[in-house]
Amino acid sequence: MVKVLAVLYKGGVHANDEPRMYGCLENELGLREWLESHGHTYVVTDDKEGPNSVLDKEIVDAEIVITTPFHPGYINRERIAKAKNLKLLVTAGVGSDHIDLTAANEKKITVAEVTGSNVTSVAEHVVMTMLTLVRNFVPAHEQIVSGGWDVAAVAKNSFDIEGKVIATIGSGRIGQRVLKRLGAFDPKELLYYDYQALPAEVEAELHCRRVASLEELVAQADIVTVNCPLHESTHGLVNKELLAKFKPGSWLVNTARGAICVKEDVAEALETGILRGYGGDVWFPQPAPASHPWRAMRNKYGGGNAMTPHISGTSIDAQVRYAEGTKSIIATYFAGTKEYRPQDLIVIDGAYATRAYGADKAVRKA
Structure with a gap:
């Protein structure tokens, strides 16, 4: 036995x-x-x-x-x-x-x-996290819980997804479902980066466009979501050098693996204003230690981050x-x-x- x-x-x-x-x-x-x-x-x-x-x-x-x-x-x-x-x-x-x-x-x-x-569960979590970040939900909620009422303080960092350029790193099962769901929000453009193009009929169905260069992808995007697996070539993929190519004040969502993003570089990008917000469901290691910088990092704009303990796929x-x-x-x-x-x-x-x-x-x- x-x-x-x-x-x-x-x-x-x-x-x-x-x-x-x-x-x-x-x-x-x-x-x-x-x-x-x-x-x-x-x-x-x-x-x-x-x-x-x-x-x-x-x-x-x-x-x-x-x-x-x-x-x-x-x-x-x-x-x-x-x-x-x-x-x-x-x-x-x-x-x-x-x-x-x-x-x-x-x-x-x-x-x-x-x-x-987990593909449906994670794709839904990605869209939820985008909305949470872009609409600046977390600071607004925290303000109410603490007894406050200052509309201007949270509205100054609240935007719409409609009209934004949204990009996914990885166009597999989850990436495609994210793109499909985002179409309902009428974004300006949907982009993806992958080692090979999707079939033309899939691109047409999802109304998306492939960008051959990762640097070019992030430079165009208002919102970037990471939907690729962790392996040798994606470990530390989102680092200080790549983040420097991001559009200033953009948002980053990562429900793939924590080690794809360099934790110190993401925290610094928030402090300097390269990122307006980070939504992360994944960490390295897991469980994350209390000292992990993503637990307490803040951003230049006063907007909120959206961190969860790897629940997107469960x-x-x-x-x-x-x-x-x-x-x-x-x-x-x-x-x-x-x-x-x-x-x-x-x-x-x-x-x-x-x-x-x-x-x-x-x-x-x-």
């Missing part, structure tokens, strides 16, 4: 309030009854830091390890080396950048994720989808057929199954 180890976040009392919050420690992705009824061992923990953590102790003889992007257990080379029985790594959600894929390839460990499980509807997808991946492994959904595979049999994590120019998958 197989030992399955899952690293999930702690739900506490909230787990009882919403039993469909499958991604939490208490609700266990809804897998325990199914796994144990087939004689398998299921260990679930949120303890993932340090050599004495439950993750480090239990991974030694685990055959399947499940992690999430929201409370990631970082499966590095050292952990893979000690996991003598490890055959399958599953991300309950989307994004496997917390896994050393090179080491997994060397050991011929299959890495899979539930592609598509709405209750998304949790239902990625719990079902995780079960399907594991069931395929048990069947021994290797007939996984092709879009779910990251590496298999010692090779990359998709360019999204192996090619230098790959941007699209997210």
Whole structure:
């Protein structure tokens, strides 16, 4: 029989309030009854830091390890080396950048994720964050909560999305859905940057235009949203040099991965006025330390930022989808057929199954 180890976040009392919050420690992705009824061992923990953590102790003889992007257990080379029985790594959600894929390839460990499980949830969060930033919602709300009433103080930094140039870095499943939803706001123009163009009919449907240069893209945009995966060529992509090309007073939204943006450079861009606001749902590391500069950064204009603790892809509807997808991946492994959904595979049999994590120019998958 197989030992399955899952690293999930702690739900506490909230787990009882919403039993469909499958991604939490208490609700266990809804897998325990199914796994144990087939004689398998299921260990679930949120303890993932340090050599004495439950993750480090239990991974030694685990055959399947499940992690999430929201409370990631970082499966590095050292952990893979000690996991003598490890055959399958599953991300309950989307994004496997917390896994050393090179080491997994060397050991011929299959890495899979539930592609598509979060796309609607994240796309909606992107649009919500844009509106929150551009309309200067957070300072307005904070003013009311504190007992104040100063319309001018918040209205001076409140604008419309209509008539703005909006750009996405990455035009994959999420990027396309963001563009589709933004069309209803009648923007001046919708732009995208990716390593290859979308089909002409898709561009026509989304009313968008590809910009071949990332620097040119951000120079034209009033609002930039990051919707690409994290890999070697996108790590630190939004840095001081690129931010210097942004239109002064623009807004930046990042629901992809925290490490795509250099945290100190984003904070500085807000202080200097390059950015009017930053909306970030992702951090590095996660959970973010209390000292992380994005927790308290302010901007020159007096406008608000919009920070959340990586919830964009873990709405209750998304949790239902990625719990079902995780079960399907594991069931395929048990069947021994290797007939996984092709879009779910990251590496298999010692090779990359998709360019999204192996090619230098790959941007699209997210």
